[in-house]
Amino acid sequence: MDEDSHPENADVVIVGGGVIGCAAARLLATDHDVVVVERGQLAAEATALAAGEVTITPSYTDYPEVGTHALEFFLEYDGTGQFHYEARESVEIVPTARIGEAQRRSERLASEGYDVEFLDADEVESRFSGLDLEDGFDGGVRHTETGFVDPYTFATTLAADATERGATFLTETDVTEILVEDDVVVGVDTDAGRIDAPTVIVAAGWRTSLFLDDITPIPVRPYRTQCIVLDLDTDVGDDFPMGWIPGEHVYFRPELNGDLLVGGWSFATDDPVGASGNADEAFIQHVADLAPRFLADGDTARFVNGWxxxxxxxPDTRPIIDAPADAPDGLVVATGFHGRGIMTAPVAATLVRSIVTGEATDLPREPFAIDRFESRSRDFRFVSISSGDESYEDD
Ligand SMILES: Cc1cc2nc3c(=O)[nH]c(=O)nc-3n(C[C@H](O)[C@H](O)[C@H](O)COP(=O)(O)OP(=O)(O)OC[C@H]3O[C@@H](n4cnc5c(N)ncnc54)[C@H](O)[C@@H]3O)c2cc1C
Structure with a gap:
């Protein structure tokens, strides 16, 4: 096909060129004619703004094969093009009131085979010189199967691979409609013309539920989440862990240049398009107050930038990766990644491929199936994944 021409047909059309669309395209392009249609630039929305944390093993201890699948992918993909997976331990900082629960949970996870251990405050500080627990923090849970990536490089490397395997990426092209005949998908309409295809994968991020409103209800609602970067007097080094603080709505990870990224502070929003792209002053102040309570150099933290x-x-913080039974044949949905789309992309790609081809996979389908929800309403209570057991109410 001429590079400049608009394709008239494909085996698979993917709506959305974020990390999920790129990852799915890469796996399907080996033996399908794949066209990815992106309304803006590739990986320029949530994907580009992510912190890039890979904490999928602790997030899916009820489905260990999910974490294992993702982690194996990241380790193997490390070194592909410019992509790098930085393996780093994580420390869940434990407030005094939660010590007993954290100890019991660590013991249970260790007995299930996870490399997880409870550390008291002295052990946290002697193992990680950059951490200094004070004022209500009394221990940590150490997890080893975690790490981080640069999300934009990750997605664009996946897209480059997919292109090499024959996929076509159309940017600045809006999919305006899914074309359905006799309850079967026959293609899409875009603002640059129609593309016939028997399979359409909608990986359009938070827009997916609005986009599919007339076809099938998807319980996904937009929420806004934030990151700030701190410069500390002493650069964070190779032994500085990633981590999170339940109840404080923050997680953190080192930057490879010695800065510290702190993320979290997430709220549902009814105005996703108009929502500010800047970090809230309240979040910056919250982190300024928190930093001296867990960082050895917390008093010296200077704000570098935020977004x-x-x-x-x-509703349950896990994505929907499924071909909904009430949707037309040929429609696949991969959305609602709820703050974990970068780390879940390898899993999503394998599941999407399995749904499209019918090939078996060792991954479970049920945690991602849409029928796990009794209601498909978008009017559910938002749960922040950085909140620990508590959660923020909707704004
Ligand atoms: C501040 C922040 C921090 C985060 N930190 C992490 C983290 O540490 N680890 C992690 O795993 N995840 C993290 N996430 C979450 C992660 O970024 C998302 O879950 C992931 O990027 C979702 O990927 P996606 O492809 O589904 O969506 P997106 O990246 O939003 O891509 C969807 C694409 O679809 C396109 N699109 C929509 N409608 C149409 C249409 N009609 N036609 C054509 N194109 C369309 C959009 O333009 C967009 O490019 C973070 C997110 C944010 C915002």
């Missing part, structure tokens, strides 16, 4: 982005939330 906010919008992702799609589901």
């Amino acid at each position: 906010a982005g919008v992702d799609g939330a589901t």
Whole structure:
């Protein structure tokens, strides 16, 4: 096909060129004619704004194969093009009131085979010189199967691979409609013309539920989440862990240049398009107050920059990767990644491929199936994944 021409047909059309669309395209392009249609630039929305944390093993301890699948992918993909996976331990900082629960949970996870251990405050500080727990923090849970990536490089490397395998990426092209005949998908309409295809994968981020409103209800609502970067007097080094603080709505990870990224502070929003792209002053102040309570150099933390982005939330914080039974044949949905789309992309790609081809996979389908929800309403209570057991109410 001529590079400049608009394709008239494909085996698979993917709506959305974020990390999920790119990852799915890469796996399908080996033996399908794939066209990815992106309304803006590739990986320029939630994907570009992500912190890039890969904490999928602790997030899916009820489905260990999910974490294992993703982690194996990241380790193997490390070194592809410019992509790098930085393996780093994580420390969940434990407030005094939660010590007993954290100890019991650590013991249970260790007995299930996870490399997880409870550390008291002295052990946290002697193992990680950059951490200094004070004022209500009394221990940590150490997880080893975690790490981070640069999300934009990750997505564009996946897209480059997909292109090499024959996929076509159309940017600045809006999919305006899914074309359905006799309850079967026959293609899409775009603002640059129609593309015939028997399979359409909608990986349109938080927009997916609005986009599919007339076809099938998707319980995904937009929420806004934020990151700030701190410069500390002493650069964070190779032994500085990633981590999170339940109840404080923050997580953190080192930057490879010695700065510290702190993310979190997430709220549902009814105005995803108009939502500010800057970090809230309240979040910056919260982190300024918190930093001296867990960082050895917390008093010296200087704000470097901050931003906010919008992702799609589901009622139980896990994504929807499925071909909904009430939707036309040929429609696949991969959305609602709820703050974990970067780390879940390898899993999503494998599941999407399995749904499209019918090939078996060792991954479970049920945690991602849409029929796990009794209601498909978008009017559900938003749960922040950085909140620990508590959660923020909707704004
Ligand atoms: C501040 C922040 C921090 C985060 N930190 C992490 C983290 O540390 N680890 C992690 O795993 N995840 C993190 N996330 C979440 C992660 O970024 C998302 O879950 C992930 O990027 C979702 O990918 P996606 O492809 O589904 O969506 P997106 O990246 O939003 O891509 C969807 C694409 O679809 C396009 N599109 C929509 N409608 C149409 C249409 N009609 N036609 C054509 N194109 C369309 C959009 O333009 C967009 O490019 C974070 C998110 C934010 C905002």
